[in-house]
Structures are given as C-alpha cells and as structure tokens.
Amino acid sequence: MARAVTNRHKTIATIAAWAVALVIFFPILYTIITSFKSEQEAIQGFSLIPSGTLESYAEVQSQYNYFKPFMNSVILALGSTLLALVVAIPAAWSMAFSPTKRTKDVLMWMLSTKMMPAVAVLFPIYLIFRNLGLLDSRIGMTVMLMLINLPIVIWMLYTYFREIPGEILEAARMDGATLWGEILYVLTPMAVPGIASTMLLNIILAWNEAFWTIRLTTTNAAPLTAFISSFSSPQGLFWAKLSAASTLAIAPILIMGWFSQKQLVRGLTFGAVK
Amino acid sequence: MGKIALRNVSKSFGTTSIIPNIDLDIEDGEFVVFVGPSGCGKSTLLRLIAGLEDTSGGTISIDGRDVTNEAPAKRKLAMVFQSYALYPHMTVAKNIAFPLKMAGESQEVIDKKVGDAARVLNLTNYLDRRPGQLSGGQRQRVAIGRAIVRQPSAFLFDEPLSNLDAALRGTMRLEISELHNQLKTTMIYVTHDQVEAMTMADKIVVLNAGNIEQVGSPLDLYRSPKNLFVAGFIGSPKMNFVNGAAAAKHDAATVGIRPEHLRITSNSGEWRGKVGVAEHLGADTFLHVHTDDVGTINVRADGEIGVRHGDIVYLTPDPAKLHRFDADGKAL
Numbered sequence: 001m002a003r004a005v006t007n008r009h010k011t012i013a014t015i016a017a018w019a020v021a022l023v024i025f026f027p028i029l030y031t032i033i034t035s036f037k038s039e040q041e042a043i044q045g046f047s048l049i050p051s052g053t054l055e056s057y058a059e060v061q062s063q064y065n066y067f068k069p070f071m072n073s074v075i076l077a078l079g080s081t082l083l084a085l086v087v088a089i090p091a092a093w094s095m096a097f098s099p100t101k102r103t104k105d106v107l108m109w110m111l112s113t114k115m116m117p118a119v120a121v122l123f124p125i126y127l128i129f130r131n132l133g134l135l136d137s138r139i140g141m142t143v144m145l146m147l148i149n150l151p152i153v154i155w156m157l158y159t160y161f162r163e164i165p166g167e168i169l170e171a172a173r174m175d176g177a178t179l180w181g182e183i184l185y186v187l188t189p190m191a192v193p194g195i196a197s198t199m200l201l202n203i204i205l206a207w208n209e210a211f212w213t214i215r216l217t218t219t220n221a222a223p224l225t226a227f228i229s230s231f232s233s234p235q236g237l238f239w240a241k242l243s244a245a246s247t248l249a250i251a252p253i254l255i256m257g258w259f260s261q262k263q264l265v266r267g268l269t270f271g272a273v274k
Numbered sequence: 275m276g277k278i279a280l281r282n283v284s285k286s287f288g289t290t291s292i293i294p295n296i297d298l299d300i301e302d303g304e305f306v307v308f309v310g311p312s313g314c315g316k317s318t319l320l321r322l323i324a325g326l327e328d329t330s331g332g333t334i335s336i337d338g339r340d341v342t343n344e345a346p347a348k349r350k351l352a353m354v355f356q357s358y359a360l361y362p363h364m365t366v367a368k369n370i371a372f373p374l375k376m377a378g379e380s381q382e383v384i385d386k387k388v389g390d391a392a393r394v395l396n397l398t399n400y401l402d403r404r405p406g407q408l409s410g411g412q413r414q415r416v417a418i419g420r421a422i423v424r425q426p427s428a429f430l431f432d433e434p435l436s437n438l439d440a441a442l443r444g445t446m447r448l449e450i451s452e453l454h455n456q457l458k459t460t461m462i463y464v465t466h467d468q469v470e471a472m473t474m475a476d477k478i479v480v481l482n483a484g485n486i487e488q489v490g491s492p493l494d495l496y497r498s499p500k501n502l503f504v505a506g507f508i509g510s511p512k513m514n515f516v517n518g519a520a521a522a523k524h525d526a527a528t529v530g531i532r533p534e535h536l537r538i539t540s541n542s543g544e545w546r547g548k549v550g551v552a553e554h555l556g557a558d559t560f561l562h563v564h565t566d567d568v569g570t571i572n573v574r575a576d577g578e579i580g581v582r583h584g585d586i587v588y589l590t591p592d593p594a595k596l597h598r599f600d601a602d603g604k605a606l
Contacts, residue, residue, distance in 0.1 A: 170353075177372075
C-alpha cells in the first residue's frame with residue numbers, strides 16, 4: 001500500500017517537474033521553432049509546426065555579420081572568466097585557509113554588490129568608460145564582465161576550497177612541500193572539479209549578460225546579445241530573422257550547457273549537502 | 275636524533291591565552307604522551323612543535339637548534355593526523371612516496387623505501403589503491419607509512435586512534451608501540467584517553483587549561499599524583515575523593531583513594547554503605563557503594579565477589595595507599 005502511494009507520488013512529481021521545465025523552456029523552444037519559419041508564417045499567429053525553411057538563417061548569414069559578434073562573445077566570456085579566476089583563486093584561497101575575523105563580512109559585502117540595481121551605476125560607469133576611452137572596446141567589456149561576476153566566482157571557489165580539509169594541506173606542509181608544491185600537487189588536483197564548474201557557470205553568465213554589453217558597445221566589441229537587440233530595427237520586427245539570430249546566439253551555450261549539466265549541477269549544489 | 279626542548283613557550287589567540295608558559299624537555303628516543311581533557315591545549319602544543327602554529331612567545335629547539343621561526347618542512351618532523359589527512363587523489367604508493375618526492379629523492383630510492391614501508395605496515399597488496407578504498411585501520415597505516423619513510427627526527431601523533439573502533443584501537447596501539455621499539459625514534463603522542471597514555475608512554479605530560487600539571491612515568495603519576503587534577507585524571511575507574519570530617523581525620527582537606535585500594539567486608543570497617551550498581555566485568559567487579567558518611571564510593575573488587583545490588587557492605591581504605599591533599603588541591 002505504502003509502495004503504491006510512493007509510486008503515485010513519484011509519477012505526479014515527475015509530470016509536474018516536466019511541466020514546469022516545459023513552461024520555463026517554452027520561450028526558447030518557440031524561438032527555435034520560429035527560426036525555421038518564413039517571415040510570412042511567423043506573423044500569422046501561433047503555430048508549433050514550422051515549414052522548415054532555412055531562409056531566415058541564410059539571410060542572417062548573408063546580410064548581417066554573425067561571425068564577428070560570435071567571436072566577441074567568445075572572447076568576452078572566456079577572457080572575463082580567466083581574468084576572474086586569476087583574481088578569485090588567490091582571494092578565495094586566503095579566505096578559505098587563513099580566515100580572519102572580518103572574512104565573513106568581506107564575503108557578505110561582495111555578495112551585496114550583486115544586490116545593487118545595475119541601472120543605479122549606469123551613468124557613472126558610462127562616464128568612466130567614456131573618459132578612459134573604453135566604450136565599445138573588448139578590453140573594457142572583458143574587465144566589466146569580470147567585475148560583474150567576480151563576487152559569484154569568489155563565493156563558489158570559497159565554498160569549494162572550504163570543503164578541502166585543512167589537515168591535508170598541513171600534512172603536505174609537514175611532508176616538506178613548498179607553497180608551490182602544496183598548490184601544484186595537492187590543492188589543484190583536489191580543486192579541479194570546483195574550478196571547472198565555476199568556470200562553466202561564469203562563461204554562461206558572461207555569455208548571457210545583456211545589460212552592460214548592449215549599453216557599452218556598438219560595433220567593435222558588440223557580442224551576440226547586442227547583435228540580437230540590433231534586430232529590433234527601425235524597419236520593424238522580422239520575427240523569423242530575429243528568432244534565427246537568437247537561436248544562433250544561444251546555440252553554443254545551450255550545447256555546452258547540455259554536455260556539462262552534471263558538472264554544473266554538482267557545482268551549484270556543492271557544499272549544500274554533506 | 276630527536277631531542278626537543280621548549281622554553282617559556284606561550285600561545286594566545288587574540289586575547290585568549292591557550293598556553294600561558296611552558297617549559298618541557300623531551301629526550302631522544304622517548305615516547306612522550308600529552309594527555310588531558312579536551313580543550314586543555316595538548317593539540318595546540320603539538321602543533322606549536324610541528325610549526326603549524328606560530329608561538330606567541332618563547333623558543334622551541336630540536337637537537338639544540340632553535341626552530342621557533344622555521345617552517346614545518348624544515349623541522350624534520352613527521353606528523354600523523356586524527357583524520358589521517360591522506361591525499362585522496364593519490365594511490366597508497368604515491369601517498370607514501372610524497373615526502374620523498376618533495377625531498378627530491380630519485381625514483382629508485384623512492385620505490386625501495388615505499389616498498390620497505392609497505393612491508394613493515396602490511397600494505398604491500400594495497401599500494402595501487404586510493405585512500406577511499408581502504409578501511410580506517412589501513413588508512414591510519416598509510417598515514418604512518420608516509421611518516422616513517424622520511425626517517426624524521428621525531429614523530430608527532432595527534433589523536434591518531436580516536437576515529438577507530440575499540441578493538442582496532444587496541445591493535446593499533448600495540449602496532450605503534452612496536453614501531454617505537456623498532457625505530458627508537460622520539461614520538462610525541464596526543465590523546466585524551468588516559469588508557470592510551472598509561473599503556474604507551476615512557477613519559478606522560480598531563481595538561482590542564484594550557485598548564486603542565488605533572489610530568490612523569492605512568493607509574494609515577496599513578497602512585498604519586500602531585501595534585502587533585504592528576505589524581506582524578508590518571509587511573510580508571512577514577513580515584514574516590516573524600517572531604518570533611520573523614521578527611522580531617524587524616525590531617526588533610528581532601529583524601530583520595532583508588533577503587534582498587536579499598537578492602538570490602540560484610541561485617542565491620544571504616545565506612546558503611548549500601549551497594550548501588552554492581553558491574554561484573556568477569557575479571558573485576560566495579561561496585562558503586564552509597565555510604566552513610568562519605569557519599570558514593572567506587573570500588574574495584576574481585577570478579578568472583580558475591581555482592582549484589584542492595585547489600586550492606588563495609589569499606590576500609592588501605593592507609594598506605596591513601597593520597598592526602600591540602601585545601602588548594604596540592605598533594606601533602
């Protein structure tokens with residue numbers, strides 16, 4: 001009896017989970033479907049069955065340069081992630097392994113910057129970028145994206161490093177390891193999964209960032225987010241083309257996310273249960 | 275060589291003083307046990323010697339060389355941790371080889387020494403396994419293996435057996451004592467278990483609130499504890515303490531008598547009482563006797579004694595084995 005109830009509960013929970021997932025995923029799914037429609041079909045109304053034409057893709061490819069914003073997205077996402085790791089690893093390391101009385105406060109302060117509405121600093125940041133000549137530059141955007149995600153990167157790495165027992169590092173020190181030996185042979189191999197999932201998440205966050213990338217770039221450093229928004233052009237909306245461009249923009253990250261979902265989930269829930 | 279000397283060593287975290295001021299000499303080849311209740315500073319003291327904590331004052335020297343400000347790696351000490359602290363991503367062989375690799379030994383030397391250590395510790399068949407695939411006792415042996423390959427001047431053990439079950443703890447205790455007999459290297463061993471201290475040590479250091487209460491051989495501490503704390507801490511079951519008129523009769527503020535130094539009779543004696551719980555262990559019987567005059571007294575009696583719950587008995591302390599303490603708790 002108890003078994004039957006459990007099984008029924010399981011079925012209901014599974015169906016509910018799939019339903020919620022579908023609702024969340026639906027806009028993306030509909031974008032992909034629309035991208036395979038002609039412009040005519042696209043404005044005709046709701047339909048889940050496209051004609052399967054590739055004309056929107058062809059047009060996006062021929063009329064607009066997809067490659068440049070794509071490369072910009074890659075450069076900004078990877079660049080800001082690597083830069084963030086260079087800053088965050090030593091920061092998380094020192095807070096995890098030699099914390100002071102203020103470590104908790106510093107962590108909270110860093111997280112609190114994520115709670116601030118970005119619009120509040122739009123003008124100051126814009127003016128700073130303009131005065132430093134960083135507007136529409138890849139270097140400026142890389143630094144900007146790095147700074148935006150840095151608190152999360154530090155937090156994630158800190159949580160990971162905290163899971164590594166301090167005694168193991170002490171054992172390495174007793175065994176004669178220098179600081180480099182300790183980092184190279186003991187810490188890094190143990191922290192690789194954590195560093196990898198932090199990287200993955202940060203790449204996704206940087207790839208999807210749309211507030212600053214749209215406002216601080218025009219052409220040179222414009223990534224795919226800016227590329228998509230440029231489709232809401234004065235000539236009116238071309239739904240099919242917009243969908244094709246959006247699909248092209250999210251495809252790389254969607255594929256990457258799909259293949260690394262196990263790693264990602266582990267990364268996001270790490271330290272939650274032990 | 276492994277002669278360790280501590281002079282005026284102190285340690286405080288912020289304003290909290292953990293170790294006020296300690297002088298201690300450890301001779302080469304000695305097996306020294308630091309024992310005390312949890313929070314008494316024994317682990318901190320070990321970590322100061324290891325170099326894992328910085329001293330707040332005083333000097334630590336090993337074989338006459340001042341190492342107070344030297345890094346742990348430079349002190350030529352090896353440590354075995356309570357959690358074993360094995361490297362989870364390395365095989366047993368790599369774990370044991372790690373200190374040799376750090377010392378820049380050749381692969382040939384490493385292979386030979388790891389092989390030797392594995393033979394001594396019965397780990398030969400497990401060299402390719404990871405720590406996660408080993409039992410607690412095997413892990414502890416790997417940790418010991420990692421410590422012995424370097425031929426350190428002293429071994430430091432930080433409660434190495436407290437994660438093991440009782441039976442395994444007994445076996446490992448013997449193995450460590452055996453190892454000490456073989457290697458004759460200085461060993462400093464931290465434990466809160468006074469049985470481990472009594473059975474393994476050449477010299478016991480009893481610590482309480484960061485202070486050394488007494489240093490001596492196990493039997494010294496058992497026979498002539500310097501104060502109430504040591505008297506109560508060393509020996510199992512615990513020493514009985516009696517205050518008031520019964521103590522005044524012996525010209526003391528408190529008298530202590532060990533459970534094994536009480537004579538038990540059924541018709542007459544110094545203290546009359548009723549048996550509460552009787553614990554029959556086979557070889558011994560532990561009796562908890564509620565006396566009329568001096569409270570509950572624990573007695574270690576013969577295993578075959580025919581005394582049961584509720585019986586009236588008389589207890590008489592052996593006057594030669596009576597410990598007398600003044601009002602400050604110091605032995606008289």
